[in-house]
Amino acid sequence: MQPFAYHRASSLEDALRHGAMEGASYLAGGTTLVDLMRIGVMRPDRLIDLRDVAELRGFDTGGETLRFGALASMAEVADDIVLRQDYPALAESLLLAASAQLRNMATVGGNLLQRTRCMYFRDTRYQACNKRSPGSGCAALDGVNRQHAVLGGSERCIATMPSDWAVALTAFDAAVEIAGPQGRRTMPIDSFHISYGEHPEAETALRPGEILTAILVPANRAGRTSCYAKVRDRESFAFAISSAAVALRMEGGRVAEARIALGGLSTTPWRATAAEALLRGRSLDESSMKEAAARAMDGADPRPGNAFKVELGRRTVEDALLRAARRAEEGDAA
Amino acid sequence: MSEAHHPAAAPPRAVPPAPDGDWPIATLTLRVNGQAHRLAMDTRTTLLDALRDHLGLTGAKPGCNQGACGACTVLIDGKRMNACLTLAVATQGQEITTIEGLAEGEALHPMQQAFIDHDAFQCGYCTPGQIISAVACIREGHAGSAEEIREFMSGNLCRCGAYPNIVKAVQDVAAKGGA
Numbered sequence: 402m403q404p405f406a407y408h409r410a411s412s413l414e415d416a417l418r419h420g421a422m423e424g425a426s427y428l429a430g431g432t433t434l435v436d437l438m439r440i441g442v443m444r445p446d447r448l449i450d451l452r453d454v455a456e457l458r459g460f461d462t463g464g465e466t467l468r469f470g471a472l473a474s475m476a477e478v479a480d481d482i483v484l485r486q487d488y489p490a491l492a493e494s495l496l497l498a499a500s501a502q503l504r505n506m507a508t509v510g511g512n513l514l515q516r517t518r519c520m521y522f523r524d525t526r527y528q529a530c531n532k533r534s535p536g537s538g539c540a541a542l543d544g545v546n547r548q549h550a551v552l553g554g555s556e557r558c559i560a561t562m563p564s565d566w567a568v569a570l571t572a573f574d575a576a577v578e579i580a581g582p583q584g585r586r587t588m589p590i591d592s593f594h595i596s597y598g599e600h601p602e603a604e605t606a607l608r609p610g611e612i613l614t615a616i617l618v619p620a621n622r623a624g625r626t627s628c629y630a631k632v633r634d635r636e637s638f639a640f641a642i643s644s645a646a647v648a649l650r651m652e653g654g655r656v657a658e659a660r661i662a663l664g665g666l667s668t669t670p671w672r673a674t675a676a677e678a679l680l681r682g683r684s685l686d687e688s689s690m691k692e693a694a695a696r697a698m699d700g701a702d703p704r705p706g707n708a709f710k711v712e713l714g715r716r717t718v719e720d721a722l723l724r725a726a727r728r729a730e731e732g733d734a735a
Numbered sequence: 736m737s738e739a740h741h742p743a744a745a746p747p748r749a750v751p752p753a754p755d756g757d758w759p760i761a762t763l764t765l766r767v768n769g770q771a772h773r774l775a776m777d778t779r780t781t782l783l784d785a786l787r788d789h790l791g792l793t794g795a796k797p798g799c800n801q802g803a804c805g806a807c808t809v810l811i812d813g814k815r816m817n818a819c820l821t822l823a824v825a826t827q828g829q830e831i832t833t834i835e836g837l838a839e840g841e842a843l844h845p846m847q848q849a850f851i852d853h854d855a856f857q858c859g860y861c862t863p864g865q866i867i868s869a870v871a872c873i874r875e876g877h878a879g880s881a882e883e884i885r886e887f888m889s890g891n892l893c894r895c896g897a898y899p900n901i902v903k904a905v906q907d908v909a910a911k912g913g914a
Binding site: 402404405406407409428431432435436438439440448450452476499500501503505506636637638 | 777778800802808815821822824868871872877885889890
């Protein structure tokens with residue numbers, strides 16, 4: 402690991418002042434940063450520890466807007482009773498991620514900033530990684546790409562975005578609050594993670610020195626029906642091969658509102674707006690669900706190693722739709 | 736800390752210390768198993784290496800060194816965490832509990848006794864992490880069924896495959912009123 406200076410910030414202002422220095426990285430739960438520093442992928446000169454910045458802590462799941470301080474741990478948010486009842490997809494996306502230990506350490510803000518699990522990105526013995534060293538190429542395009550994206554990739558990079566929480570937040574039109582040297586701003590989560598295009602080294606809209614301070618979710622009654630379906634290579638403690646967050650609002654047996662976002666299949670959290678539109682006004686039956694699932698995977702660009710993900714993605718969407726429909730029925734009955 | 740995993744690593748750059756930061760040696764106080772230790776160490780030292788190499792507490796084990804195996808699990812302010820991904824310098828002001836801090840003198844902690852009673856280990860390398868994690872699993876209220884225990888113990892791998900007996904040990908302690 403490269404030597405670094407350590408500073409524990411006493412306030413947001415203090416953090417921003419130190420974060421503006423060359424080579425600085427902010428430290429929250431450390432589950433991505435310390436890991437990548439240990440294997441030489443990230444090499445900051447200074448760590449600005451945010452743990453004492455009180456205004457980044459805490460969360461509130463009541464009211465018209467849910468607000469999650471960036472430093473709230475994945476475990477404490479996943480355990481929130483209100484979130485579990487009113488937004489099961491949000492709680493499940495956290496609970497189905499990582500391990501109990503990592504959920505105690507990792508924060509809901511840092512979760513959105515975690516780096517891809519692409520093994521070529523993580524292994525510095527591979528020279529070609531446009532994300533790690535811009536312009537060096539992409540070893541995954543013709544390499545072992547079983548875990549890689551079939552949606553949103555480019556000829557520069559097909560690494561998946563690993564956050565489950567980001568996918569569930571995307572389904573609910575969440576926003577992120579950002580503080581920086583130039584002041585504060587808020588942006589929708591679906592423009593926070595940026596498409597790779599020519600520059601896969603840039604993953605989020607966060608500018609140097611900025612801090613993600615909070616996550617905001619507009620209250621939504623469809624949240625109660627929501628679910629997060631996640632397909633993994635093993636039953637627990639694994640990243641998604643394919644996942645879907647779905648929420649439904651039914652009126653008179655027909656879909657009034659459908660929200661569908663995909664994970665594990667794409668380079669950014671993937672909102673399936675065309676599939677949502679297809680369902681609107683229709684009843685939920687086998688054919689409408691199959692059509693919507695197929696529409697959700699429109700534009701998929703598979704490679705030999707990950708071609709199975711196109712069909713798997715469809716089935717994951719169908720599974721999530723079925724579960725959300727069941728929850729909507731149970732809600733009506735209650 | 737081994738640099739062996741990344742031979743391509745560039746030589747260290749000369750970095751001026753932050754105005755009020757620690758570099759490259761931090762002086763810090765670690766509170767472990769109820770005792771405070773004043774120590775000086777490289778800022779890069781993980782909590783796991785600080786426990787093992789600076790304090791001689793070798794119960795927590797290095798396994799994967801990337802948060803994937805749980806052999807290094809310790810309690811930090813009562814919550815189970817991976818010591819391999821925790822910087823020692825970042826744990827100042829927190830209370831750390833390791834496997835060495837569970838027993839009351841010669842009297843084993845109920846979870847330690849349960850692991851013996853249920854033959855919940857073979858080689859024993861993952862066992863300190865398993866036991867610490869199991870204690871936390873019960874305290875969190877996540878040991879209500881075998882299925883729940885398996886899910887909430889998934890951060891602790893056992894290459895010997897002692898899982899069925901580990902689940903029995905956790906169920907036993909949970910049934911007797913917890914950890």
